[in-house]
Amino acid sequence: MEVGGGVIETWLKKHRMLYIRATKHPLILSIRDGTIDFSSFKRWLGQDYIFVRAFVPFSASVLLKACKESDNSSDMEVILGGMASLNDEIAWFKKEASKWGLELSTIVPQKVNQEYCRFLESLMSPQVEYTVAITAFWAIEAVYQEGFALCLQDGSKTPPELKETCQRWGNDGFGQYCRSLQNIANRHLGKAPPDVVARAEVALLQVLELEVEFWNMSQG
Numbered sequence: 001m002e003v004g005g006g007v008i009e010t011w012l013k014k015h016r017m018l019y020i021r022a023t024k025h026p027l028i029l030s031i032r033d034g035t036i037d038f039s040s041f042k043r044w045l046g047q048d049y050i051f052v053r054a055f056v057p058f059s060a061s062v063l064l065k066a067c068k069e070s071d072n073s074s075d076m077e078v079i080l081g082g083m084a085s086l087n088d089e090i091a092w093f094k095k096e097a098s099k100w101g102l103e104l105s106t107i108v109p110q111k112v113n114q115e116y117c118r119f120l121e122s123l124m125s126p127q128v129e130y131t132v133a134i135t136a137f138w139a140i141e142a143v144y145q146e147g148f149a150l151c152l153q154d155g156s157k158t159p160p161e162l163k164e165t166c167q168r169w170g171n172d173g174f175g176q177y178c179r180s181l182q183n184i185a186n187r188h189l190g191k192a193p194p195d196v197v198a199r200a201e202v203a204l205l206q207v208l209e210l211e212v213e214f215w216n217m218s219q220g
């Protein structure tokens, strides 16, 4: 509702090309036009399960920072809601993997995935400000929401086997959650000192670049 006119919107305009590379990646477009190679999807599924497991402690660290550093108690509730759906998401990955005949325990994280997980770990440090961490947190969720929502639009030819995956991140509820995160990030960016704002922008760019590489990796 408040979304618009904040620091985030300025950054999305400034870094539009990179944002589009992350949200309209050829792999996402191939899901939407139905030409996706299922072996790419399976590679993505296995790697993303590992990523999501690393995303859980990162989310917990953002929650902890919100409790310590935010002046608004609703921040904690929004982040907690996201964590609750992560619980469901992990169960979903297990079910989906068995559907595709993937043995999750045998999956080895690829280099890009390791890098992304290390980046999350670096943001978990207590020295990283809440404003920086929540900006990265928002970006990680928003890229998936925007990408997968594209695959659900009218006229998309998403294969029926992949509809559920697209629904998971592309649904309206997840979209609303991302807008809440965006509002939170904007509110904190609006009152943060310039050095913190600069670090949040760097974190956003790192997320977008890692997201592009994550899709590239999945495409093989």
Ligand SMILES: Cc1ncc(CO)c(N)n1
Pocket (backbone or CB within 6 Å): 048, 051, 052, 140, 141, 142, 144, 145, 211, 214
């Ligand atoms: C790589 C990646 N980025 C973002 C999300 C969630 O938004 C995810 N599950 N995986």
